[in-house]
Amino acid sequence: MQAAAFNSVKLPSALVMEARQTAIAMRRSTAGQIEYWAMLGKAVEDGGLTAREAAKALSQPSEPSQAQALLADFVAFDASGQLAQHVRNAIASNAFQAQRLAA
Template identity: 40%
Template structure:
């Protein structure tokens, strides 16, 4: 059993960390908290039934229409969204503007951190 920190280190692309740093600063978050926030949003969208194709289309739209897929063997993505996904995108933007999305993400991050806290060890009777 590990007695160390409830956190682990991972390698992330420099560009992602730079984007997270830029996004975190105005929100007064750490880079790690910003990435946690983005991960919570991604999990929420997946749980809501967002398909892989719709996810990639949203990412392409967010990335200014540039290709998300760097593998030349796969076709380039189109930023076009289905009407349903366009409605979802509008809904997510409205939640973000109202602050409700940030509150939900804060709650999810707090719950995840609470789960990651080490549990006190119980002493077994000898």
């Protein structure tokens, strides 16, 4: 099996940080997340998205992603010292729901 060839590219720090945050939630590496986004972009272009449609989509402000919101909550709970308690509460809630569904 032949090893894949790799090249280095420079990316804006903000893009890499966003990819890192999303990658954690999606259980990918940062490089894997960026590669995934690149493949999605290529698929969209190959599918016939026009330059005008792309510019319009990119100019619209985006809402924070669910992954970003989850990470923000996680960081806030960690900073407040309440992370462990929130984890215990989530586990207890999930266990209760599982027992209820099993009954």
